Amino acid sequence: MPVPRLKSSLSGDTGTKSMAADTLNARITRRYIALVALSMTLMGILVLFTIRAYTIREAKTELQKSTRIISELAGGQLNNEATLNEFILEQLIRDRFRRGVEFRAYGYTMAIVDREGRLLLPRTGQDLIFLTTKALPALWNRILAKQPYESGFEYFKADGVQYICSVLPTENIFVLLYLPIKSIQGITGGLILLIVLLVGCSCAVAAIVGKMMASSISRPIIQMKNATKDIARRKFDNLPVITTGDELEDLAGSIRSMSEELKNYDLSQKTFLQNVSHELKTPLMSIQGYAEGIKDGVFKDEAVTRALDVVVDESMRLKNIVEELVYLTKLETMEDFFRPDLENIMELVEESVEKVRGLALTEGKNIEISPGDPAVLTLDRDKIIQALMNILGNCLRHASSRVWVDTGLNRGGFYEIHVHDDGPGFTPEDLKNAFKRFYKGTGGSTGLGLAITRAIVNMHGGSIEISNKTEGGASYRIMLPVSHAARYAPTKPPLAK
Incomplete structure (x- = not known):
């Protein structure tokens, strides 16, 4: 059933992850051993074939050389005597080769044949039987087929054994020198055992070295895995410091940066919840107190009306806080809440100023706007106006008599609104915390206005700064990219020129 399997998987999560780490270690070790074994095997095979080819080539050279020497000795004896004497010829060969051993100890066998194919030497023994019944018939047919025959090598098979034979013709005779090919290959037989032992030893060493290498690679990975578990438990401190000097170190640095971001976000969320609780608690307590007073008859006559006015005002304030929180949350989390079009930025600035001009007249303050550079930007009209009105409202709240706006393009490809x-x-505290949620400066309302403004500006790929003017007064600076590519295509065509 699907459900039991899911539960089993979840209950064994830790063991599965540990097994994965062990598997990584083992996988690296196995692949390293396999690589070393394959390399050593291929190298051994290459060396074996090279040595075998060299041995055969040298054996052929020696066969040719020995055949010429024997041919000279046999020819010299025939010039002095009517027939070949096997004993005298072998004595001459031993003297020539300066070896006090029997000629067959060299590993090859000699035969001398006349021009008619009659075997002259040897005249007795097993070699005579072997040559007359098996070797010579096959060789002689090949020699006759290549007349006139020059020196060379012939191969023949007898009793299931492959032989190589060096043939050298003279004026009266053919000198044959043959030996089994396996006697040549036998020299390399010991190399196969040596290569097997070498590969085995190499695999053993590779297992030790591979285990060490795998541990050095998997150790930081396991440390980072444990670090991510700690981060999931909101333990952001005591992260491992990995100094491998490679991509693992970069990954560890990225995890550390992520941990710092999550730590800051976690702290901001806690602060946000505390501020929300405080901001909602104050009007709710006021509403509760007046409602209970009205219920218990504490307020009489006109006092009831004033109490109800307070309840309505606090309810409206509570409603405004909730609406601004919802609006800010949508700005930060809902991408489809952002609907950009091509807009004339100066028109938006002028419209924003006109919307607060009535408030300025009511408070007896003057609001001015300087002519700026015309530009068409990709903007969400309503949200930019909302951001500008938040700033203009703050300025009107704190201005002595005057608020003014100036705009223009800068050299960095941004449109600036001051x-x-x-x-x-x-105040210094304002400069530090003005854009934080629920931070209220002197005369502030909900403490969300500038947080909303920054979210809107950031959504457009811009930035906002605050500062104090040298001659006194506050200054807001918004920078919007002229070439900003919106995340959504404009829903209406560009403005006509």
């Missing part, structure tokens, strides 16, 4: 006031400016 909003200034002639108020007291920002």
Whole structure:
């Protein structure tokens, strides 16, 4: 059943991951051993074939050389005597080769045949039987087929054994020198055992070295795996420091950076929840207190009306906080909440100023806008206006008598919007925390306005800064990229020129 399998998988999660780490270690070791074994085997086979080819070539050279010497000795004896004497010829050969051993100890066998194919030497023994019944008939047919015959090598098979024979013709005779090919190959037989032993020893050494190498590779991976488990448990400190000098070190650095980001995010979420609780608790307590007072008859006559006004005001404030929280959350999490089009930025700035001009007149303050560079940018119209109105509202709240706006293109490919006031400016605490959620400066409302403004500007690929003017007053600086490529295609054509 699917469910029991799922439960089994989850219950054995730790063991499975440990097994995966062990498998990685073992896999590296096995592949290293296999690589070494394959390399040594291929090298051994190459060396074996090279030595075998060299041995056969040298054996042929020696056969040819010995055949010429024997041919000279046999020819010289025939010049002095009517027939060949096997004993005298072997004595001459021993003297010539300066070896005090029997000629057959060299590993090859001599035969001398006249021009008619009659065997002259040897005249007795097993070699005579072997030559007359098996070797000579096959060889002589090949020699006759190649008349006039020059010196060379012939191969023949007898009793299941392959032989190589050096043939050298003279004026009266053919000198044959043959030996089994396996006697040549037997020289390399010991090399096969040596290669097998060498490969075995190499595999043993490779197993030790491979285990060490695998451990050095898998150890930092296991450390990073454990670090990710700690991060999942919100333990962001005591991360391992890995200094391998390769991609693993880069990966560890990325995990450390991710941990710092998650730590900051976790802290900001805790702070956010604390601030939300505080901001919602205050109007709720006020509403609860007045509602209970009305219920218990504490408020009479006009006091009831004032109490109800407070309840309505606090309810509206609570509603505004919730709406701004929802709006900010949508800005940060819902991509389809962002709908850009090609917009004339100066028109948006002017529209924003006009929307707050009535508030400025009510408070007896002047708001001005300087003519700026015209530009068409990819923007979400409503959200940019919302961001500008938040800033203009803050400036009007703190200005003594005047707020002014100036705009223009800079050399870095950004369109800048500056909003200034002639108020007291920002405090050091304001400069540090103004864009944090629920941070309220002097006369602040919900503490979410500038957080929303920054989210909107960031969504457009821009940035926002605050500062104090030298002559006094606050200054806001918004920079929007002129060449910003929106994440969504514009839904209407460019403005007509």
